[in-house]
Amino acid sequence: MNCIIIDDESTARAIVKQLCSKIPDLDVVEEFDNAISAIKFLNQQTVDVIFLDIQMPGFSGVDFVQTLKNPPKVVMTTSDTDFAIAAYEYECIVDYLVKPITFDRFEKSIVKIKNSKVKQAPSTAEQNSSEGKDLYINIDRRLIKLKLDDILVIEAKGDYIDIKTVNEDYRVHTTLKKIKEKLPERLFLQIHRSYIINFTKIIDIEDNSVLIAKNVVPISRSNRPELMRRLNLL
């Protein structure tokens, strides 16, 4: 298992890291002194477990959990049991540890994590292997292979869709809804009722549009929050 530690207190992070070092199959891949940096990290990489401080200035542990779309297993760490009880409202939270955390209690938490049935997001590596890297489209009875990474924008055009790729454009007889089901969420996002974009190809974003290669694509008001959430914002 791999994990990250989020705590504004360096001593608290050092303690959890030390406790993790005593568990043979648990690796600490990163530690963060604030939740925002952790969100940016989790936009790029998945982990099995998060050890998360509840009380942090500005953006609390509970705020953090609420922002996660596919949260991994979360163990809350806290000095105040009152906060811990509130944290159990979230399905992804499998345990809470009251500071100062003893090794005996930490070991029990690891057992809870392993026995927990919380549905987890697949790891980045699993996603890459299972989702595939290609998409086949049917044009004039020919199946043409498109590399997912090459797709820039997909636009709905009545009963057809226009797929704009790095090298060529294609018109396919299908709907935006159908192709959306075939596309991995880690790359693609619908930002308007008529547009799906490969958001890794964004060059810049203005108020109501994104620029992808030479394509200016409108963003609908309702889809804008999801786009902003998925960006690695500074």
Next chain:
Amino acid sequence: MIDQPNLKYVDELAGDDAAFRGQFIDIIKSEFPVEKQEYFEFVESSKDREAAEMVHKLKHKFNILGMENAYRLAVAYEMELLDGKRDIKSKFDEVLEIIEQYIKTI
């Protein structure tokens, strides 16, 4: 009664890992004076909310240093500050002084 700081918890956590023990003590020794100083500055400038945040940080160290009574005092003082009160300030300040003296010995 204010309890005396100790390294029992740190020693249990470190076990045979002398490097961790040393590193951890270094963190406490470097962070505590800074946090204490900031706390006093916030108190003197009547920034109660910021002072409460520093008390929140400092109380973790009370916990780590095995000071259960001092920890409970800090929890109460943090709440007091958030309510704009300072009834137990002197007791809290006394704890800080005890710790300051103690970390000079470790």
